[in-house]
Amino acid sequence: MRFRLLGQLTAETDRGPLHLGSFKQRAVLATLLGHPNTLLSTDLLTEAVWEDEPPRSARKNLQVYVSGLRGTLGADRLVHRPGGYQLQVSDEELDAQRFDALVRAGREAAARQADELAAGLLGEALRLWDGPPLPGLRHSSVLRAVAERLTSRYLGAVEDWAEVELRLGHAAPVAHTLADLTDRHPLRERLQAVHLLALHRAGRRAEALAAFAQLRQQLSRELGLSPGPELEACHRELLADRPAPRPARRTGRTVLPPDTTAFTGREAETAELVHAVRRADRPVVLTGPVGVGKTALAIRAAHALREDFPDGRLLVRLSDASGHPREPHSVAADLARLLTPDDRPQPTGPADPARTHGRWREWLAEHRALVVLDGVADERTARALLPPDGPATALVTGRTTLPGLGAAHRIDLAPFTAPEALALLSLLVGAHRVHAAPAAAERLVTACGLLPAAVRLAGYKLAALRHLPLAEFADRLADPHRALDELAVGETRLRDRLDTQWHALDPEQRHTLTRLSHHPWTPAFDLAHAGRALALPPAPALAALERLILAGVLPCPTEEVSAHTAHYALPRLTHLHAHLQP
Template identity: 50%
Template sequence: MTRPPVRTGTPGAAGTTGAVHFSLLGPLTARRDGRDLPLGPRKQRLVLATLLARPNTPVPVDVLTDAVWPDDPPRTARKNLQVYISAARALLGPGGDGGTGRLVHGCGGYLLRISEGELDTLRFGSLARAGRAAAERGDLPGAARLLREALDLWEGPPLNDLRDSSGVADEADRLEARCLTVYEDWAEAEIELGRAAVAVDGLRDLVERHPLRERLRAAWMNSLHQSGRQAEALAVYDDYRQLMARELGLEPSPAMAALYRSMLGRGREVRRPAAPRETPSRVTLPAGTGAFTGRREELRDLLDVLGGGEERVVVVSGPGGVGKSALAVRAAQLLADPFPDGRVHVRVRGEDGTARGRAEILAELGRWCGVAEARASGASAEVPGSAGAPAVLAEAWQEWQARHRALVVLDDVPDEASVRGLLPRSGKCSVLVTARGQLPGLAPVHRIALPPLADGEALELLGKLIGAGRLRTDPAAALRIVRACGGLPLAVEVSGMRLAVLRHLPLAEYADRLDDPSAALDELVAGDVSVRHRIASGWRDLADGDRWVLGRLAGLTDDGCFTLDRATVALGCGERAAIRAVEALIDAGAVTSPAGEVTAHAALYEVPRLLCLFAREQEAAGEQGAAGEQGAAGGRTGAPAAPALSPG
């Protein structure tokens, strides 16, 4: 592959003297003090590349194994993997216990802790987000400068020396898609500023490598047109039309066709490749929180998938309080350009946690887009609330989505039935769904399972609320606090709000309170914000049988982790029934499972700490209630009846 014409400078300094700087945006390299470091044999480099492609995130052992031995791992694979991990630790140099503290092994796999100054992809993502935020504020010169700085880190096809490994190739393709999206953002900013000439040649080369990427081609047409090369711009469209017909049997999108027609008319300079709007852009997003922290990988994934137009429906799932809504709102705020017809946020539950009616949600969407109310009022004199009105509203909503390009955030969805009729059947609208459960009945969708915050992200969030100075007074106690919160953003925020008010309270004393299982949930209350209340809402969503199972599983271990064998014993059922019971809780978002493929016997499942504490409370309360009933009935004995689980 030829190198893309995007590098006009050199990356910034790698950080402190002696630090290793890694690069994935091109061949895999590592440099210390400007000198390239040897990275060892190919398999060792594959392990390092896989870890670096998922920085500050646990990488399951099976993912590393598949990257190195995709077909038939040898019997010594695990031992060889440990050798490669040791080599990576040595390369990282001093840090923690001789590098061990930076590359650690836990329940989720191997986690590599690395900072933005040490890895080009992290720096790239930071600059890209800053550039998009500047564009959102209307600062186009600043946006162009920041996006250009990000692109200066792109040295060629990512990990181009290791793409013969399918696992690494998937990561490399994802990185290249991010780079292309940022290049498109930068080119459109330059075109908007009247500086199209700086982007023409680069766009031509990238279109040659990605001929079906419409946004690239539209930017190339715009840059040629603004540079006075109208005939070439029109030829770009004609080539694209023929390619689409030949390869896919399709026509260019309406937005692309509209761009072509506007150029044929020799009108004023065409700038952004957006379709003409029938109505002004509408935005009804809640204000973002200034404490939003971390979630860099997940936010990048959302921006790439929704901004690239590759998926129309994305589901973000995770337990209550894990930050799904905050992430969705943050992504929607940054996605103004791809959705010129508006961005709307709709809560699918009411304030009491119960699901809102479908007709009520459709009526809200109709008021937002300005079409459904008129349609409903003229349909056989039906009124909202009657049997026919929801169908009329639903059809009007689908027609509006087919004609527009908007982003709809459906927040806190209880089940598939609540949203199935709201999802677009055609057109360019996208829907971002947040839900506690996995919503497995929705397909095809792009899925993001939101994990707890990593220690570093949780500490950053706590520091924003109580002040970095106070955090530094006792960093060990601060770490105990965020770990006692289970990395749950809501719990960390509540802890921060309490400590911000209780300025006299030492961090160590508050950490002791949270470490006490009998008191932790009582401590996680700040004003009218209660972690127990949020967990209780999710508990009520579970079926009676699932609640009983969760209570039994929560009592297995102190840390909430358990194996299938232990679950089988605790539930008193056969293996097959235990698997079904555990998987039902995974679908509901109450139990986490390892990433990647692994047999049920080898898996280590986990109930999040605070949910575990709540489930134990409910289990204890149920046993006390049952004991009271037995005493009142004349001394009957025996535990409460468990749901019938087949022995499998």
């Protein structure tokens, strides 16, 4: 089976093309192919087909279209799961996925300065493009977003190919190829810059200078901006009338905290996160309870992705150390500094959030950068800062699953395993102390709920109090009235983050959490246990648990099971904190 998205929507087998049915049935297929191997909600599919005016029979009609596609493509390919549908497609079956794989390989070759290989791979990817994607199917915002995302990826690949070809001395074909694209995308600065360089190096300097003057006026008139660093460098080359020296490999700005050396475990989670970000065509959302190590893992992954994002890797903190959302003007000031090149004076005055957010999204639309949005509290905050369709990728961390972000790639981070927690403790306090008291060490990390932040605070304190036996400190953590006070070093207190989580809950969620905390903590419990604790029948008890899951307080069960057989795990320190509330 072969599918095409990079042009007219088609599907074919070795026997020939397949009939894809009515307009609305093809709209369903285009939406599923635009998010391959991803569970799409029935609400999203309904919006893709009918936009804002679905008929009363929309859900039934959608089932008819899905049934028709199953008959054409095979029932095992288009699967129904709780909440929606998922289309199973391999990389070789979908042209958009083959395109992405070739572009990744080409960019890796360019990063190694293997330009001949890079040009071949990128050229092969561009030959898969067969015109604007999904002609005749862009009637809804969902499908327009798919088409715009594919177009932006194509333009990014064209820019990469053109830069490589210029380094190889092939200016004339680059100038010819880019002429039409620059007319259709006049505000895409990187595309314009490489086209101007190609014109100059092909002996067409006067055309390049005139095009730069026109572009500068257009940027000022339509966006209120001056040409960026790439265009300015291009202009200097034009004025000097000689080629600039071959630039060093682009690495972009890196605004990340140092990768912590006290990092243990998480090998599988790191590999999964890095892979997800590399393959992402939508935001990657990393969620988990307070203290589970979301920020540390996101920073580690961002450091590992240096070669994948030559235009930069940027961290934007949206919460303070206690987990409180930061003020919009404070975040806007950070964005203004990130948008200011290193060779220009940094802004010092207050920044207007609306204007700065607009500049931020314009920058992301043209740069292959990774932005880590750390500590996102709600969907509205995330949407204001997420990259538009384009080459940039967002990695979002937050306690809640942010369901309003739609078809994001979600990864739930669980607490450490006991061996991982013990490895971190050994790294912080010395392996000899852990080996000398293995039972006490295990009691200690269990009392920390196997949360990396709690184990880290305990380790920092024990490293300073070298005389304190592990067994005595484990006894302190076992005391519910002392545990949270002990997990504090300097101004860093785990209690502060648990307080913030508590105050973010609505009264009904607090009531549920309080009732659960009045029963002794257990590593896992089922719906029957919750019903007894909440004094509720199964259905309302399940609804109450699900509200805690959506609030990011109660981790979601890891496997798809019925409500009566699911097991839930309320973090020990969350349970303890709730129990201590007045």
